[in-house]
Amino acid sequence: MDIKIINAHVVTATDEFKGEIGIQKGKITEIGRKVLGKAGTVIDAKGKYVFPGAIDIHTHLDMPFMGETSSDDFETGTIAAAYGGTTAIVDFAIQAKGQRLRDAFETWMNKAKDKAVIDYGFHVAICDLNEDVLAEIPEMVKEGVMSFKCFLAYKGALMIDDGALFRILQKAHASGALVMIHAENGDIIDILVSDMIKNGKTEPKYHALSRPPEAEGEATGRGIAVAQMAGAPIYIVHLTCREALEKVKASRDAGFPTYAETCPQYLLLSYKNYEEPDFNGAKYVMSPPLRSKEDQAALWKALQMGDLQVVSTDHCPFNFKGQKELGRDDFSKIPNGAPGIENRVSLIFSEGVLKKRITLHRFVDIVSTTPAKLFGMFPEKGTVAVGSDADLVIFDPRKPFTISVKSNHQNVDYTPYEGMQGKGVVETVISGGRVIIDHGKLLAKPGTGRYIRRKPFKGSYL
Ligand code: URP
Ligand code: ZN
Ligand code: ZN
Secondary structure, three states, X not given: OOEEEEEEEEEOOOOEEEEEEEEEOOEEEEEEOOOOOOOOEEEXXXXXXXXXXXXXXXXXXXXXXXXXXXXXXXXXXXXHHHHOOEEEEEEEEEOOOOOOHHHHHHHXXXXXXXXXXXXXXXXXXXXXXXXXXXXXXXXXXXXXXXXXXEXXXXXXXXXXXXXXXXXXXXXXXXXXXXXXXXXXOHHHHHHHHHHHHHOOOOOOHHHHHOOOHHHHXXXXXXXXXXXXXXXXXXXXXXXXXXXXXXXXXXXXXOOOOEEEEEOHHHHHOOHHHXXXXXXHHHHHOOOOOOOOHHHHXXXXXXXXXXXXXXXXXXXXXXXXXXXXXXXXXXXXXXXXXXXXXXXXXXXXXXXXXXXXXXXXXXXXXXXXXXXHHHOOOOOOOOOOOOOOEOOEEEEXXXXXXXXOOOOOOOOOOOOOOOOOEEEEEEEEEEEOOEEEEEOOEEOOOOOOOOEOOOOOOOOOOO
């Protein structure tokens, strides 16, 4: 065999055992108390956890947005992801106005092809619907695109109306794909933003004040209602507040297949960050915005109880210098988005498991297993089983960390988590049977990540 991991304390979403793992030709071929036979490489995981590689289903690498391009491309972004224990991402191919979905998909495939060091898939964001575009949905599904994103915000740019959302939900569901929504009321926000700017309210905190939680709650409820009318499941991205959570819970309680994610920034940062001096608040300008401490507590509770199913990052980095700064005199010109691809696993382990907000198994579930199940990658990914891809993380649960832009590998000049401390550090990362991170050393080669041809949605049991 190629690799044998000995003294492994394996943790999955459901199981926990000590033993050995054998890896051959990129797959897990054996698991047992002892795995017989010689291996090219033997890794001793004594005292460490072995998890399935984490999966981040919400990233924006090399994405043109608000006149800028997100600062991580598929090389720097996937290297940073690997350092943080993520072995697969699903990024967004964004349809430009008048563009065919296939062209958007191919554009993003070309961005990733020679650069990615971990496996990657794509959702396609449909921003300009017509009959031809609708007919392309099953064509995209044949390419392994099993999810489509619709924006109910960013009026005049990415936003679509309810009729278009309804048609996309119907067609995507009939084709075996899941629809995801960015749920904020773009019409109302558009008015609030221009009123604020007119009244001289230009600092970063007005970004948050022009995007109230009610605008998110309304759009979440509306998106869910449209999905119910279309007879389709729905997935809410980057959910931030109690107003939206109530809508998700009510829909799930009524038996509708409704799913939602949140992100570390909404669990750990708050509105207060926008009030940091010297335009520092711009670092946290993202949509939806950061909320209150009470919202953070509600999100943790929802992860614990199963009302939220996934934690992804919405990694969308823009440099403070030269990019965020463009909005010094007008918050609506600050490119929306923040980095986080590298820090999700350690942060959620430390703040979630060690602070007893979620169990160890729930942690694996929300960062790896459920994302794999909902987005057509299970059981090849998201678990540790014979036949699964050899995407594994060897994790030291006792090692302390301090997050800093100086030690991070993301191609961006700040981190919103600067100075944050905790315990739980990624030691070794195996992706497709290749050791790509070894005690902080990068061994991966650009272009070795593979495109993930995902399978049809069948998540209604989650
Ligand atoms: O502010 C954000 N979230 N930027 C990325 C685009 C999106 O809405 O997901
Ligand atoms: Zn969004
Ligand atoms: Zn996003």
